[in-house]
Amino acid sequence: MWLLFLATLSLFAHDDAVLAKLFEDYGVKGAMLIESLDGKERYVYNDVRAKIPLLPASTFKIPHTLIALDQNVVNAQSIIVWDKIARGIPAWNGDQTLESAFKTSCVWCYQKFARHIGLEKYDSYLKKMHYGNEKTGDDVERFWLDGKLRISAEEQIAFLKKLYRNELPFRRSDIDLLKKMMIDEQREECVIRAKTGWAVPKDDEHHGWYVGYVESSKGVYFFATNLLTPSSDELPLRKSITLDALRYKKLLE
Template identity: 25%
Template sequence: MIRTVLTATISLMTLAPLASQGAASERVICPLAQEIGAPAPLLSQGQCGTRISPASTFKIAISLMGFDSGILTGPDTPEWPFQPGYPDWRGEWKQPTTPASWLTYSVVWYSQQITQRLGPDRFDAYVRAFGYGNQDVSGDPGQQNGLTNAWLSSSLQISASEQVAFLTRMLAGGLPVSDDSVAQTRAILDRHSPRGGWQTFGKTGAGLPFGPDGTRLRGQPFGWYVGWAENGDRTVVFARLVRFDTRPDRTPGDIARDGLLQALFASGGPLS
């Protein structure tokens, strides 16, 4: 049942997209970057208060929950086997998976195993304690699938401003989780070293937005990249949200990531 519900959303997030008939038009909803302790953002344009599904960027929150609760214990433990019936749109998903490979390959079923082990009450409590977006983990209407689907183009919605606020609280020790859970999550996030001693930590995500009638707009995906950059005692928290009118030739999250890194670190950028 989970496979049926997720097919349309997860396939575009995880498989190499098929080429469209023409070039997909990218619309940047919001690039936002805020240095911790600075009075004004380095980047802030567009509709940074617009909420949309967090998609795979929610794995940061799930990782915090998993390590804080003791379900996850390190980058390599637990290692859980793939089971028939799990979402399997990428070949890398059809193998034993650890916390590190979960984030590397953005393995949906591993996220679902964590949330199911948490159970609905603890899962809901964490989301509310995190103040995460609209905090709605009910899932698709009438499906009772919030525990496994709420963050996948479903009920849970968050804006770029809220993504940055959530990560800023996490880095400042302001979330009700252990320091170790933050350190463990940091250790398994995607890293880049763009230039000048900066190192970035982040997570991409992609999915389908809702239209005015509440149905998913198939073939018009969005892409996220959220995280932070460190250099000495400086920390810059960021989020970039993009939308497309047709399916692009690359994964939307990768496009969002590359655009954010370009905006911050290319010649003339605020961190160049």
């Protein structure tokens, strides 16, 4: 019993006290990682979970957008024509632009892109980007939602750093367009670029993501928050707990 207690303590020995208190106050389970561009500053809650590969869900729209642009299946001026199938999210029920599809996490839009792109090309892009486990599986329309693609919080940040540094194998104009669409909040003192995601596989945990980076006078800091979110009612917590963490660490100034 004592050895088990020590082992349990060791799992959380490196938890940042501020982040741990936030998770306790919010009453949620999950992981959070915040890291400076140079990697010298690093704050983590639940380091074990931060290393576990999980479904990316709609956070995959970050690389997915670049892939779709690179394949010329869409551009900044495109109108993505609604298929007239009513879906549970009202914002999806109408024609879309690339920006609106990204902002509202319009699944059917990106599935439409996927049918044009095909699994073979996705496999190639994932390897070039070194994105997560680089696996798609057999379903071109769902591999990022409930298929074989997995990425950890640590890997999310590694990918976002490559995006920020323009080190991904895509046209600079497409990268710049994506960064513009990623702006979630623009304040006088900082800019937050981010994307949410919610994975709801049938026979596995439901988890929510909020990943991105903040640019302020303090520098550039990357974040990846992953929460257990069994209900859609808990989805706002992904962003609110992250912003509180960034605020308490004085990274939004």
